[in-house]
Structure formats: structure tokens, C-alpha cells
Amino acid sequence: MLRNIISERQEELPVSTIGKFLKIAAESKDIISLGPGEPDFDSPPHIIEAAKKHLDERYTHYSPPGGRYGFKEAIIKKLKKENGISVGHENIIVTTGSTEAILLALMCTVDPGEGVLIPDPGFLAYKPSVEILNGMPLCVPLYEKNNFEIDVEKMEKVIIPEKTRALIMCTPSNPTGTVFSKKALEEIADFAREHDLLVISDEAYEKLVYDDARHISIGSLNGMENYVMTLHSFSKTYAMAGFRVGYAAGPEEIVKAMTKLHIFTTLCAPTISQVTAMDALKGDQKCVETMRREYDRRRRMIVKRLNEIPGFSCTTPKGAFYAFPNVKSFGMKSLAFSEWILKNAKVAVLPGTEFGKFGEGYIRLSYATAYDLIEKALDRIENAVKKLKK
Numbered sequence: 001m002l003r004n005i006i007s008e009r010q011e012e013l014p015v016s017t018i019g020k021f022l023k024i025a026a027e028s029k030d031i032i033s034l035g036p037g038e039p040d041f042d043s044p045p046h047i048i049e050a051a052k053k054h055l056d057e058r059y060t061h062y063s064p065p066g067g068r069y070g071f072k073e074a075i076i077k078k079l080k081k082e083n084g085i086s087v088g089h090e091n092i093i094v095t096t097g098s099t100e101a102i103l104l105a106l107m108c109t110v111d112p113g114e115g116v117l118i119p120d121p122g123f124l125a126y127k128p129s130v131e132i133l134n135g136m137p138l139c140v141p142l143y144e145k146n147n148f149e150i151d152v153e154k155m156e157k158v159i160i161p162e163k164t165r166a167l168i169m170c171t172p173s174n175p176t177g178t179v180f181s182k183k184a185l186e187e188i189a190d191f192a193r194e195h196d197l198l199v200i201s202d203e204a205y206e207k208l209v210y211d212d213a214r215h216i217s218i219g220s221l222n223g224m225e226n227y228v229m230t231l232h233s234f235s236k237t238y239a240m241a242g243f244r245v246g247y248a249a250g251p252e253e254i255v256k257a258m259t260k261l262h263i264f265t266t267l268c269a270p271t272i273s274q275v276t277a278m279d280a281l282k283g284d285q286k287c288v289e290t291m292r293r294e295y296d297r298r299r300r301m302i303v304k305r306l307n308e309i310p311g312f313s314c315t316t317p318k319g320a321f322y323a324f325p326n327v328k329s330f331g332m333k334s335l336a337f338s339e340w341i342l343k344n345a346k347v348a349v350l351p352g353t354e355f356g357k358f359g360e361g362y363i364r365l366s367y368a369t370a371y372d373l374i375e376k377a378l379d380r381i382e383n384a385v386k387k388l389k390k
């Protein structure tokens with residue numbers, strides 16, 4: 001048996017509650033899981049057909065590390081038309097999901113000991129990704145009273161000048177569902193330029209926006225082309241999570257460095273996924289709207305129902321597929337409350353602290369789950385918490 005084989009860096013990474021909860025939920029048939037962060041929809045039929053066809057065509061070989069030429073062409077057109085970002089082939093790298101792009105962008109820009117501003121609560125991969133690189137995560141607290149938007153004043157308080165290299169942000173946001181306003185993005189853009197920061201803009205949920213909300217890419221704002229690495233994914237928009245494909249667009253020098261590293265990590269994103277994702281981009285977009293509408297229907301129901309349960313207070317998320325209610329009135333820590341719900345209501349939800357310490361007092365419920373299951377889960381939660389509120 002090897003002794004002391006696991007690196008200290010690895011040992012220090014947090015053990016995620018998500019894994020534990022989802023395992024319990026998967027193993028017990030009577031638990032309804034509102035935990036998952038991936039669409040409950042299968043990939044749309046025409047995308048599955050395209051993948052089958054491409055397999056018959058024997059797209060079973062490696063691709064150029066930066067991505068296939070035709071796919072990048074399609075991405076360039078999409079970025080221009082839908083995100084207002086004008087780039088060339090040299091500004092794009094196709095990655096194995098946007099998760100890989102997050103790590104590559106950080107690896108190429110952050111040296112050990114350097115700081116990275118990350119939203120708290122924020123997507124759970126951000127902090128560990130900085131820590132893996134022995135960088136310094138600088139958590140920027142997000143507050144409900146501020147609609148969980150990044151507040152530049154808060155960033156001023158936590159930034160270590162000269163030692164901070166990047167800011168990761170996510171709009172629409174996981175876990176809060178916030179869609180950043182143009183004003184907030186403009187303030188962040190000014191801050192990034194002033195402090196010479198790379199903005200890593202995670203836009204995995206760009207197509208999942210509701211009501212009057214509009215997704216704006218910070219990379220499309222004036223003067224930001226040299227400061228932003230925009231990350232996109234096929235996992236949510238086209239329900240293609242298992243295909244593992246995404247892309248990053250940004251300054252040529254950084255994309256070049258990311259491509260160099262990519263050769264030593266995954267070499268290239270799966271070829272079959274690239275050709276299939278190209279078809280998804282070029283094909284009929286009705287499927288995207290159909291899924292968005294269904295998420296919207298669930299969103300309206302889940303928020304209404306949560307607010308009817310005494311003790312819950314839920315702001316209306318304008319994007320992504322998560323509700324992030326305030327549960328402070330139950331007087332329990334988020335983790336204890338989530339465990340209590342799992343045990344007493346047989347519903348798996350995630351504690352807000354899974355997304356950072358400022359997630360304390362909140363839980364995350366995913367509505368990437370069938371409408372009737374969400375209703376049933378809420379019935380169970382409502383009945384269970386009656387015991388607490390008596």
C-alpha cells in the first residue's frame with residue numbers, strides 16, 4: 001500500500017455535500033432530488049440523430065487542439081449575432097465543457113499566491129479551481145438586498161492591489177438565478193480595467209432568462225475585448241451535458257496559452273461532440289425555447305409555492321434553473337436544515353453554504369426536474385416544516 005500518496009493540495013480541497021446528497025438521493029427511490037445542476041431533458045432528438053450520423057461518418061479521431069475549423073466558424077457567427085462579440089479563430093478555444101475552460105483560463109493567468117476575485121455564493125467549482133493552482137480566492141460577498149449582484153464597493157474591500165489577476169463572474173448566476181443588469185456589468189468593467197484584471201465571464205446559462213431579463217455579455221461592452229474571457233457551454237442550452245463541450249473566447253495571447261495547456265490536459269474536446277454541437281448551433285433553435293418555457297413554468301410555480309410556505313422567503317430568479325430561498329427564520333444552519341429536509345421531507349436540496357460562506361441562511365432548489373415532481377417535493381416540504389413552525 002502506498003503511503004502519503006495523496007498530495008496536500010488535493011487533501012485540502014473541500015469534500016462537496018453535493019456528492020453526498022446526490023448519492024443518497026440516487027440510492028433511495030423515495031427521495032425526490034431538487035439537487036441536480038443539469039437539465040432533466042435528454043438532448044433534443046435532432047441533436048441525437050446528428051450524433052448518430054456523425055458516428056456513422058466515423059468522426060472518431062482527434063481534432064485540432066483549439067477546435068475544429070467549421071465549428072469555430074459557427075461559434076464566431078453565433079458570438080457576433082447573439083452576444084455582440086466580434087472575434088476571429090485566434091480568439092477561440094473549444095474545451096471539454098466550460099469546466100475545463102475555467103481551469104485553463106486560471107492556469108494561464110494566475111501564479112501561486114496571486115488573488116482571484118470570486119462571487120460568494122458562486123458556482124462551486126470556482127474556489128477549488130483557484131486553490132488547485134495555489135492561488136488565493138478572494139470572496140466577494142453577494143447580498144440578497146442587492147439582488148445578489150456583484151457590488152464594486154465590496155470588491156474594493158477584498159482586492160489585494162497588484163496581487164490580484166482575475167475576477168470570475170457568472171450571469172445568469174448559479175446558485176442565485178440573478179441576471180446582471182447592464183449598469184452592474186458596466187461598473188464591473190470599469191473596475192476590471194482600473195485594476196488590470198481578466199474577467200472570466202461564465203455564461204453557461206445565457207439562454208435561460210425570464211420575464212424582462214436580458215442576458216448581456218460583459219465582453220460586448222466598449223473597451224472590454226482585451227479584458228474578458230467569455231465562457232459558453234452546450235450543457236444547459238442544448239441539454240448536452242454528457243457531450244462535454246464548451247468554448248472560450250477572449251484575448252489571443254491568453255487563448256494561445258490555454259491551447260498550449262489544453263494539449264497536455266485533454267488534447268482536444270471530443271470530436272463527436274464538436275461536430276454535433278456545430279449542428280446544434282446551426283440547426284433549428286426551437287428546442288432551446290421549448291426547454292426555456294418549461295423551466296419558466298416551473299420557476300413561476302416553485303417561487304409561488306415556496307413563498308406560500310411559512311418560513312420561506314424567495315426572491316424571483318430571472319435566470320438559470322435554481323430557486324435560492326432565504327430560510328433564516330427556521331433558526332438552523334443551511335446544512336442542518338438541508339439534512340433535516342432530506343430526513344423529514346425526503347427531498348434533496350443543497351445548502352447555500354455549498355456555494356460559499358455567504359450562502360449561509362439559504363438553500364438551493366433546482367427546477368431542472370419534472371413539474372409534478374417539484375410540486376410533490378414542495379408538498380412534502382410544506383408538510384414537514386409545519387412541525388418546525390408550531
Ligand SMILES: Cc1ncc(COP(=O)(O)O)c(C=O)c1O
Nearest residue numbers: 037097098099123174204233235
Ligand atoms: C455556472 C456554471 N458554470 C459552468 C458549469 C459547467 O458546465 P459544463 O458542463 O460546460 O462544464 C456549470 C454546471 O453546472 C455551472 O453551473
